[in-house]
Amino acid sequence: MIKKxxxxxxxxxxxxxxxxWVIISSLMPFIREDINIPAGSLAMVTxxxxxxxxxxxxxxGYYANIVGAxxxxxxxxxxLLFPVFYISRxxxxxxxxxxGLFLGIGGAVFSVGVTSLPKYYPKxxxxxxxxxxxxxxxxxxxxxxxxxxxxxxxxxxxxxxxYMILLAVFIVLNFFLGDRREVKVKTPxxxxxxxVYKNEKLWFFSLFYFITFGSFVAFTxxxxxxxxxxxxxxxxxxxxxxxxxxxxxxxLRPVGGWLADRFQPLFLLxxxxxxxxxxxxxxxxxxxxxxxxxxxxxxxxxxxxxxxxIFKLVPFYFNKQAGIANGIVxxxxxxxxxFPPLMLSAIHGITGQYSIGFMLLSQVALxxxxxxxxxxxxxxxxxxSEVFDSTAQGILxxxxxxxxxxxxPAFTRLTGYEADEVLGQRPSILKSGRQxxxxxxxxxxxxxxxxxxxxxxxNKRKNGxxxxxxxxxxxxKDETGEDVRxxxxxxxxxxxxxxx
Numbered sequence: 001m002i003k004k005x006x007x008x009x010x011x012x013x014x015x016x017x018x019x020x021w022v023i024i025s026s027l028m029p030f031i032r033e034d035i036n037i038p039a040g041s042l043a044m045v046t047x048x049x050x051x052x053x054x055x056x057x058x059x060x061g062y063y064a065n066i067v068g069a070x071x072x073x074x075x076x077x078x079x080l081l082f083p084v085f086y087i088s089r090x091x092x093x094x095x096x097x098x099x100g101l102f103l104g105i106g107g108a109v110f111s112v113g114v115t116s117l118p119k120y121y122p123k124x125x126x127x128x129x130x131x132x133x134x135x136x137x138x139x140x141x142x143x144x145x146x147x148x149x150x151x152x153x154x155x156x157x158x159x160x161x162x163y164m165i166l167l168a169v170f171i172v173l174n175f176f177l178g179d180r181r182e183v184k185v186k187t188p189x190x191x192x193x194x195x196v197y198k199n200e201k202l203w204f205f206s207l208f209y210f211i212t213f214g215s216f217v218a219f220t221x222x223x224x225x226x227x228x229x230x231x232x233x234x235x236x237x238x239x240x241x242x243x244x245x246x247x248x249x250x251x252l253r254p255v256g257g258w259l260a261d262r263f264q265p266l267f268l269l270x271x272x273x274x275x276x277x278x279x280x281x282x283x284x285x286x287x288x289x290x291x292x293x294x295x296x297x298x299x300x301x302x303x304x305x306x307x308x309x310i311f312k313l314v315p316f317y318f319n320k321q322a323g324i325a326n327g328i329v330x331x332x333x334x335x336x337x338x339f340p341p342l343m344l345s346a347i348h349g350i351t352g353q354y355s356i357g358f359m360l361l362s363q364v365a366l367x368x369x370x371x372x373x374x375x376x377x378x379x380x381x382x383x384x385s386e387v388f389d390s391t392a393q394g395i396l397x398x399x400x401x402x403x404x405x406x407x408x409p410a411f412t413r414l415t416g417y418e419a420d421e422v423l424g425q426r427p428s429i430l431k432s433g434r435q436x437x438x439x440x441x442x443x444x445x446x447x448x449x450x451x452x453x454x455x456x457x458x459n460k461r462k463n464g465x466x467x468x469x470x471x472x473x474x475x476x477k478d479e480t481g482e483d484v485r486x487x488x489x490x491x492x493x494x495x496x497x498x499x500x
Contacts, residue, residue, distance in 0.1 A: 002179050003120055006069070007132060009177050010113040013073045014136025016170050019143045020080055020163055021049055021106035022220060023087065024096060026147040029228060029235040030156040037093050042225065045093060047339075048100040050217060053107025054334025061111030061327030065185040069116035070178025076109050077167045077174070084167065088160040107217075110136070111330045118315050119183050124261060127312030131257025134250075134307055140220045141246035148239045196325050201317050204371055205310055206332035208269065211276065211368060212306035214336015215299055215361070216249050223296070231289050245296055249304035256308025265309045265316075266376040272306040273369035280362035284355045307333075393489045394469075400483050402426050414469070414492060416462030427488065432466045434458040443473070447486070451475040456493060468493045 024031070025046040031037070037045055064072050083102035090096050113133045121129045151159045196202050223245060227238035259268055279298035282291060310329070318325035347357045388395060394411040398404050404422050412418055415430060422429060435458060446453045454472040461467065469490040475483045 002177065002181075005177055006120055006179055007117060007129065009173065010069060010073070010117060011133050011136050013077075013170060013174065014110060014113055014133060015139040015142070016166055017076070017080075017106040017109040018137055018139030019106070020084060020139075020167070021053055021103055022140045022143050023084070023103060023147065023160055023163065024049060024100050025220070025224065026144045026239065027151055027156045027159065028225060029238075030148065030151045031090075031096070034156075035091065035093060035096065037096075041093060045096050045100065046222075046225075048097050049103040049107065050334055052101050052104025054104070054331045056105060056108035057111040057331040057334060058324065058327035060108050061115045061330070062324050064112040064115040068179065068182040068184060069112050070174055070180060070182065072112045073109060073178065074171055074174045076105050076112075077171045080105050081164055081167055084160060084163050088157045107334060110134075110334075111327045114311055114314075114326045114330065116182060123316070126315050127257035127260040127265075127308065128254060129257070130311040130315070131254030131308040134253040134257070134311065137216065137250040137253065137307075138247060140217075141243040141250060144220065144224065144239050144246060145243035148236055152236075196318055196328070199317075201375070202325060202328060204375060205314055205317075205329050207371070208273075208306065208368055209310050209329050209333035210336035211361075211365060212272070212303045212310065212336075213330070213333030214339075215276075216246075216303040216307065217334065217336070219296065219299065220246055231292075241293075245300045248297060249300040249307075252301060252304025253308040256305035257312050258308070259305070260309040260312035264376075265313050266372055266379070268309045269306065269372045270369060270376075272302045272309065273365045273372060275302045276306075276365035277362045277369065280358045280365060284358035284362065286353055286355055393491050396422075396427065396488045398427065398486045398488075400485065402486070405485070414461075414490070415459075421462075430459040432458040432460040434466070447473055447475055448483075451477070 028037075028042070028046060032042075060072055060076070080103070083099045083105075087096065087099035087103070090099060113136070114130050117129050117133055118126050147156075147159055150162070220242065223242040224235070224238045227233045227241060228235060233241070256268065275298055279295045279302065282295040282298075287295065311326075314325055314329055343357055343360075347354060388408050391408065392410055394414045395408040396404055396411055397406045404425055404427065407417075407419050407422060411422075417429070443453050443455075452472070452474050454470070456468055457471050458466055459469055469492050471488060471490040473486055473488045476485045476487060478484045
């Protein structure tokens with residue numbers, strides 16, 4: 001029973017963590033009425049919670065494997081009580097920065113669930129499960145929408161204090177409903193890091209999540225003030241529009257995971273980054289509120305689907321190092337939410353507009369699109385290579401002139417020749433001398449005529465031992481019908497097969 005509750009419980013934990021994470025940015029229009037925050041420092045104050053929320057994802061993901069999600073969620077919510085109370089009493093920008101830094105714990109809990117929940121489900125459901133968990137992002141929408149409404153009634157300080165009650169409730173829920181018997185994985189963190197940091201896919205996924213989740217966080221903290229300042233919207237209207245952006249991206253996350261369970265995930269990322277590129281270009285031209293809304297919603301669709309797809313791919317490629325890999329990738333996503341608001345603010349301060357920043361986003365998305373296409377074809381090549389290397393039959397490939405270009409490990413096992421001993425040689429190095437020249441003439445005549453030959457043939461190993469093999473030779477042709485290479489596959493025949 002407890003195990004069946006984990007997806008719901010941990011998703012609600014993430015909802016609360018993200019609700020707390022964006023308190024400052026959601027209430028900033030109200031906070032600025034009481035605390036003087038220079039326009040140039042606004043982006044810094046709202047982005048600060050992202051810093052610790054990103055960096056802590058690595059240790060929280062790792063320790064979720066060591067002690068279980070129950071303990072990590074409880075400790076995280078206990079620690080969050082202190083910065084929430086501190087912010088409710090803040091009367092300076094310094095107080096907001098200090099308290100905001102530790103609010104990052106709320107964002108860091110993301111890596112706990114993506115590490116814990118896959119333990120409860122088969123691989124073919126990991127995309128959907130992590131997508132459903134990722135819907136906890138809706139916590140940012142809840143705070144962005146509700147906090148300003150509540151603050152108009154009771155003030156922003158009292159609104160912040162309400163979150164302490166929610167934290168206390170969820171500490172109790174995790175104590176009683178968290179899984180005390182969760183499977184633990186105790187691989188030392190240094191070993192896990194060594195097992196993943198040289199894998200280029202980890203850093204590609206980190207880049208992709210930097211863009212998809214980073215843009216989600218960046219728009220979450222950037223839109224409320226931007227819409228008020230640039231389109232003269234009311235604070236509540238700006239909050240509702242931002243909540244709509246967050247809700248769309250959030251609800252599409254499990255859709256992305258579900259699609260990734262059923263279709264080629266890399267193809268889905270191609271579509272995601274293509275949409276990103278176009279939408280960012282639209283935003284770069286500083287459009288009207290109508291086109292700006294369309295561009296922002298396209299970013300939300302791309303972010304939601306992309307986030308779901310990526311966390312299908314991470315446990316698929318890093319099953320044994322899921323904790324640390326999830327932590328690193330999600331950390332990069334969090335940092336992706338920290339830098340864009342600062343960059344946009346700096347660009348606006350220099351140029352008076354945001355166009356260059358959005359154009360930069362479009363170019364990074366385009367570069368990611370190219371990388372995804374490259375990864376897809378690399379995977380196809382890797383699959384072919386795995387088949388080539390693992391097959392039990394010996395394989396040799398020659399050019400049209402008959403010189404050996406490559407052989408597989410089974411070739412070495414069957415013949416005794418290492419690859420470097422036969423590359424550039426002709427297959428005649430294997431001849432036993434038992435077949436006549438007429439035999440070989442007829443064999444090649446059939447290959448030229450039909451493109452294939454097969455039959456039993458006597459050959460000789462490197463140590464001089466003669467043996468019979470069943471040999472298949474196929475001609476590989478180009479689009480003009482010319483032979484461009486020949487592929488030979490063979491296996492040894494035993495005495496019983498010879499008699500048969």
